[in-house]
Amino acid sequence: EPEVTQTPSHQVTQMGQEVILRCVPISNHLYFYWYRQILGQKVEFLVSFYNNEISEKSEIFDDQFSVERPDGSNFTLKIRSTKLEDSAMYFCASRQDGGIYEQYFGPGTRLTVT
Amino acid sequence: GESVGLHLPTLSVQEGDNSIINCAYSNSASDYFIWYKQESGKGPQFIIDIRSNMDKRQGQRVTVLLNKTVKHLSLQIAATQPGDSAVYFCAENRVGYQKVTFGTGTKLQVIP
Numbered sequence: 091e092p093e094v095t096q097t098p099s100h101q102v103t104q105m106g107q108e109v110i111l112r113c114v115p116i117s118n119h120l121y122f123y124w125y126r127q128i129l130g131q132k133v134e135f136l137v138s139f140y141n142n143e144i145s146e147k148s149e150i151f152d153d154q155f156s157v158e159r160p161d162g163s164n165f166t167l168k169i170r171s172t173k174l175e176d177s178a179m180y181f182c183a184s185r186q187d188g189g190i191y192e193q194y195f196g197p198g199t200r201l202t203v204t
Numbered sequence: 205g206e207s208v209g210l211h212l213p214t215l216s217v218q219e220g221d222n223s224i225i226n227c228a229y230s231n232s233a234s235d236y237f238i239w240y241k242q243e244s245g246k247g248p249q250f251i252i253d254i255r256s257n258m259d260k261r262q263g264q265r266v267t268v269l270l271n272k273t274v275k276h277l278s279l280q281i282a283a284t285q286p287g288d289s290a291v292y293f294c295a296e297n298r299v300g301y302q303k304v305t306f307g308t309g310t311k312l313q314v315i316p
Contacts, residue, residue: 133295181248
């Protein structure tokens with residue numbers, strides 16, 4: 091069964107450093123998403139991406155964040171200057187055209203900012 | 205502001221019994237309500253959804269009930285199995301928006 095993959099599984103970085111989290115969505119999917127989950131808290135929407143542009147973003151997704159689909163398979167989330175409060179699990183998701191809730195999530199990348 | 209929240213943080217159920225996980229929401233403009241299951245070390249997995257114009261929907265061993273009068277959503281799992289042990293999230297979405305708003309999770313523990 092096709093699945094969303096994410097790398098790395100765990101990223102440790104120092105405050106102020108740039109990080110890039112990588113995702114490979116399911117191949118025939120058209121919509122891509124990033125969510126985050128701070129330990130013990132809700133899953134929070136960050137951004138959605140369709141047709142090579144951001145279609146929606148939350149208030150969390152400020153100028154420190156950016157997304158890119160550099161080729162036909164990868165989808166990345168970049169945090170330019172990490173802060174301690176960026177420590178969280180970051181989930182990538184994708185879906186086909188159709189039911190918006192049928193998003194397929196990857197296993198997540200745990201980001202630890204020290 | 206909008207919020208989707210759960211009543212109980214942990215639910216323990218005997219294997220074979222039915223489980224009921226509850227959720228309250230505050231955004232009356234929501235069009236869809238969704239239940240996700242999150243197993244340890246994995247991302248959320250879609251279970252079932254219900255449109256706001258419905259009050260009940262059944263899937264395989266799962267039933268979602270929606271009571272718009274009291275803004276309450278529940279997930280019923282029949283004959284709970286050890287593999288059902290996970291954290292369950294309710295979530296909501298509005299047509300025309302990509303954002304899915306998640307509630308706080310309920311941990312379901314199945315006792316063998």
